[in-house]
Amino acid sequence: ILNVEQSPQSLHVQEGDSTNFTCSFPSSNFYALHWYRWETAKSPEALFVMTLNGDEKKKGRISATLNTKEGYSYLYIKGSQPEDSATYLCALRKRDDKIIFGKGTRLHILP
């Protein structure tokens, strides 16, 4: 993998269901992995910063895991609510401090 890739590109989830999506990144030169939540007409908002292989972070119903050896991170949302509708971005920070963003997963919560 040369770039940061996120899948799926778009996701529709019924309110109350849990969901997860993936960020894949090149594992060489890894320094940190950031997750952001980006609502329409707003600015990206930081969710998690993870650096260590096996890291798990949690904020309310949202959690994330990191595997730096195989180059992926999962974001989980438990019991989706309408306010979770947003684009979720991951960004790789490399050792030279350059930052590469994925194109995001657009999450739609259906009432």
Place this chain on the structure above:
Amino acid sequence: DSGVTQTPKHLITATGQRVTLRCSPRSGDLSVYWYQQSLDQGLQFLIQYYNGEERAKGNILERFSAQQFPDLHSELNLSSLELGDSALYFCASSAVVGAYNEQFFGPGTRLTVL
């Protein structure tokens, strides 16, 4: 409200012109980042400054330049503007450099080049 301010909110200009975008970081934050988001691309990292010094450079064109001033505000200068430079430009700030720095994004400046 993240505490990061950007001006102007919107900017409309013509090809060939030069514009300056301004960013004030959160109080106490030493690091400033500039990003570009155009329709066909995701967020692209342009450049980072830390305490007045350039720290990292991403996909910033030679026609673009930036600086961070002693009061820590930053300006992004875009010159010889082309239609393809139309985009949303974000500034973000963080307290420190290093792996665990959390970035706070400003509201963005929407640039339209006609």
